Amino acid sequence: MNTNGSNTVFWYFKNGDVWCDKSDAEWVKYRDVEMQIIEEAYQQGKSEILLDKYRIDLKEFIQFNRTDSLKQRPVRRQVGCKVQECLREERFCSPPFLTSTPSYGKALAWCPFLTEWLKSPAGRKAALNFPSAIDACINGILQEAIKHQSNSETEAKWMVDQLKSCKMKPRRETSKVCIHLYTRESFLYHVLNTALREADHSKLDTLGPLCFLIRDYSRTCTEFIGTVYRGVQLPLTAILSYKQAVGSWRTWPSYTSTSKNREMAEFRGNTLFIIEIINSKLSLQRAYDVSEISQFPNEDEVLLPAGVSFQVISVEQELNQKYIIQIKL
Structure with missing residues (x-):
């Protein structure tokens, strides 16, 4: 497509x-x-x-x-279909799961799922031998497809072919392909973020390699600095949680899709996250502009990695009843 x-x-x-x-x-x-x-x-x-x-x-x-x-x-x-004028609802508009973070800038503030996989024999091997990470990722995708209820093995085989073509290419190309696959609507997007939200360590062997390859993009990419947006439908209990978190640091445990386009982001939901990404020397890259890698470039997507830490600045309600939650990374 x-x-x-x-x-x-x-x-x-x-x-x-x-x-x-x-x-x-x-x-x-x-x-x-x-x-x-x-x-x-x-x-x-x-x-x-x-x-x-x-x-x-x-x-x-x-x-x-x-x-x-x-x-x-x-x-x-x-x-010649007309390109969509709003963001994909499930990817950009689902409520992000809020968790606390021990302290900004420390290793534990980043994705615990990936950290645990890197401690495993397969993770340690991948850190020293990058091609082994590709093989592990391929095997993991195939295994997850077999277990998934949506009959996804044909999708998985197509994804695996994309990854196999990377084996003789520069390392950066592999991470770009993994991000591209993540931006597509498939079983993989669902199982990965579910495992991250639920801290499901039974999936470390199958999904840890994919997290590693996506994260590897940060080695060579230029961090996005600026303002991005995410429009969601939040229940009042979740809005209260953000109000109580004002001034403190929190994390979103799964990957979070945001857009540089405010008009598209605020089309849905009762809440708009306004996320300011400042220039910081305390951490690895916290935001990737993946619009040119994505299957849907018109969405102007900036991807926040799993486990990203942020500070809740304010929570306010506008006259039109929409809540505005200011976030700083």
């Missing part, structure tokens, strides 16, 4: 009463990586493509259930 301008391509399947034009059926987009797989097969002139649960006839534009060929749905390819 290409998301730039007139070359944008999306693939849809029809839901509901699929063969009735007058029904309430709707056209539903395939998942991001699935669309990429389908489009690549289409461009290669293939007659069909297999996904985990479906076979898609690219000549007749019909989706078949792989276990019951009588279950069929029309498929549509749309070119």
